[in-house]
Amino acid sequence: MPTVFVTAPPDAAPELARTLVEERLAACVNRVPCDSVYRWDGRVHEESEEILLAKTTEDGYAALRDRVEELHPYDVPCIERFDDADALPAFASWVERSTGEGSPDGDS
Template sequence: MSTVYITAPRDAASELAEFLVEERLAACVNIMNCNSTYRWEGEMHEDDKEAILFAKTTAERYPELEKQLAEKHTNDVPCIERFDEADIIDSFANWVQSEVN
């Protein structure tokens, strides 16, 4: 199983989550609001209102999720990072597997 960490503008987060689940690229996507501080093109951006998306998928589906999400994402350089779980409860792993196949 894989969890994909994604950041996006708050107004785009729900649409991205729905897209990932509808296309069966993710079984589930959690959205959390956050404030980000970063440097972009030499300028500091502070307290930027963003959302964090946690998408549950499989290692097999991740390459397609990454490809399609990178195309659909509104940021020029989207944050898309994959975490692979070493341990996961079997019932949840089975559910994720069934939803993305």
């Protein structure tokens, strides 16, 4: 069960998170405000961003990654994958039920 780490500008993050859940690419997306310092085009920048932590499945990861890349306003979006090998089994089961086409709501 991968968790996908994405950074996005605050004006794009809410819609991106909601789209991933509505399209069942993620069971849940946590939004965390942060300040980022990074190098781009030879300069150091400081910007407010949001960290999106999207919970998805092994089978759903590629579609989620592709959709984030399609919707994201950055030329090179940060999309990193973390595998939750030791996730609580009940949580992993909920993620499975909450993603994928034709899945039930997943809240039972």
